[in-house]
Amino acid sequence: MGEAEQDRIETQEYLVNMGPQHPSTHGVLRLLLKLEGEIVHHVDPHIGYIHSGIEKMCESLTYPQIPYLTDRMDYLSAHMNEEAVCLCIENALGVEVPDRVKYIRTIFSELQRLASHQLWWCVMGMDLGALTTFFYGLRDREKILDIFEETCGARLTLHYSIPGGLMFDIHPNFRNRVHEFLNYFREKLPEYDQLLTGNVIFQERTRGIGIFPREAVINYGVTGPSGRASGFSCDVRKHHPYSAYPFVSFQEALDDRCDTLARYKVRIREMWESMSIIEQLIDNIPEGDYQVKLKGVVKLPEGEYFQRVESARGDFGVFIISDGKKSPYRLKFRSPGFSNLSALHAMSKGWKIADLVAIMSSLDLVIPDIDR
Amino acid sequence: MRAIWKYLSDVLKGIWTLIQGMRVTGHYFFRPWLIVTQQYPENRRKLVMFERFRGEVTMPHNENNEHKCTGCGICEISCPNGSIEIITATVLLPDGKKKRIIDKHIYHLGMCSLCNLCVKNCPSDAIVMAQTFEHAVWDRTQLTKVLNRPGSKIMEGIKE
Numbered sequence: 001m002g003e004a005e006q007d008r009i010e011t012q013e014y015l016v017n018m019g020p021q022h023p024s025t026h027g028v029l030r031l032l033l034k035l036e037g038e039i040v041h042h043v044d045p046h047i048g049y050i051h052s053g054i055e056k057m058c059e060s061l062t063y064p065q066i067p068y069l070t071d072r073m074d075y076l077s078a079h080m081n082e083e084a085v086c087l088c089i090e091n092a093l094g095v096e097v098p099d100r101v102k103y104i105r106t107i108f109s110e111l112q113r114l115a116s117h118q119l120w121w122c123v124m125g126m127d128l129g130a131l132t133t134f135f136y137g138l139r140d141r142e143k144i145l146d147i148f149e150e151t152c153g154a155r156l157t158l159h160y161s162i163p164g165g166l167m168f169d170i171h172p173n174f175r176n177r178v179h180e181f182l183n184y185f186r187e188k189l190p191e192y193d194q195l196l197t198g199n200v201i202f203q204e205r206t207r208g209i210g211i212f213p214r215e216a217v218i219n220y221g222v223t224g225p226s227g228r229a230s231g232f233s234c235d236v237r238k239h240h241p242y243s244a245y246p247f248v249s250f251q252e253a254l255d256d257r258c259d260t261l262a263r264y265k266v267r268i269r270e271m272w273e274s275m276s277i278i279e280q281l282i283d284n285i286p287e288g289d290y291q292v293k294l295k296g297v298v299k300l301p302e303g304e305y306f307q308r309v310e311s312a313r314g315d316f317g318v319f320i321i322s323d324g325k326k327s328p329y330r331l332k333f334r335s336p337g338f339s340n341l342s343a344l345h346a347m348s349k350g351w352k353i354a355d356l357v358a359i360m361s362s363l364d365l366v367i368p369d370i371d372r
Numbered sequence: 373m374r375a376i377w378k379y380l381s382d383v384l385k386g387i388w389t390l391i392q393g394m395r396v397t398g399h400y401f402f403r404p405w406l407i408v409t410q411q412y413p414e415n416r417r418k419l420v421m422f423e424r425f426r427g428e429v430t431m432p433h434n435e436n437n438e439h440k441c442t443g444c445g446i447c448e449i450s451c452p453n454g455s456i457e458i459i460t461a462t463v464l465l466p467d468g469k470k471k472r473i474i475d476k477h478i479y480h481l482g483m484c485s486l487c488n489l490c491v492k493n494c495p496s497d498a499i500v501m502a503q504t505f506e507h508a509v510w511d512r513t514q515l516t517k518v519l520n521r522p523g524s525k526i527m528e529g530i531k532e
Binding site: 065136157162199203 | 393422
């Protein structure tokens, strides 16, 4: 190619579809990328490929039937979603659940958070080219799913919390199994650091990538570990304690380095904190009923009710408008994944397409949670 | 000189971190008994589910072909997906009174999300969750089941 010919070649922006069936989009998320060479100029997320209309379906269900549907939104933090709906209905009815229920719900939430972060860790490694992590993470997650299966009969879509308490009492083996798991996982969690955190390729691909300052995090409403990695103290468990969180002491995992590695490290630290929370509660589960008997037909008094909980991905909210009938007039979920996804274009602007994959997996998106 | 030194130290550091990770994988490579893999179709005989596992809804019958279902329809109302249909029949008792009994308890497994609400709300504990988990069939009409067996009666002493 002569020099004159080279001058005539112009570079231009071009559009590339990433997804909706791309392995690193973790579901059916379609990203429309505007690229110049390998550099991402703009990311346009197109959502709705797995829209299931859960909010609309809730309007035709009775209140005790709603929690089973919320399992199907953010399936990796199913118990936290159920808990949010149950707490909202209980607050509206003015029902105080026994301490036993609160303790068990909190233990389940933390186990669910551990399971969710384990899966996130598997997938983060896999996105960055380390398939080994996938097997190691799933090996440990299996232990938690067995605990769930023994107590409530399901592994993923638990449906364990119901308005007024719990579906079953805990299984007699539950305490032993949780102790066994904690002893096991305390030995295995350092393996995660050894395998992935210290790895030079992983460090090079995450350190300083996708920096998102604290102001931007607040503006975009990014919550959960992704928000806390930018120094935004947004832990609902700390600021608006619910269930048994007022009874436990734990550290909010905060980081101020704002990059992908910080988001990774916050989640690893959260796993340690979750284990310490479970340890504080597991031996002190008070005796008592596991359920408050509600009326046959649950009718919420007319009004608007809101409840937020900390799910594994961030601030999860339920807003119910009741007109005094047996099903809600309108129900709205504030899902953390949706707000976190909205920040993706600002986070990944100017980075390479390979960095976009790393940034996206550090946000820990679950697509049915976004589309609901 | 400094650049060369930095390059060499980076290379050595990189190799060191790779060895760190390979220590974990090597540990398991030489200890295959620590690896937990289930040989699924082969271990089918030994595979036992937990007793609370929610596989499908069933109606237990005793040895006289009697069940506990009164046909009240609470399971039908509490099901969020409409996967249960209750068809009742009216029979004439010997003393001249009319009584409503269950004719068919139809259960669509294909529509069921195994949420356990029907089992929990049943006033006479007539239906329970079975621990089966291999539900694949050749035709989806086979997923529609009638839970009460033909010719079955209600057990003595079950309140309406």
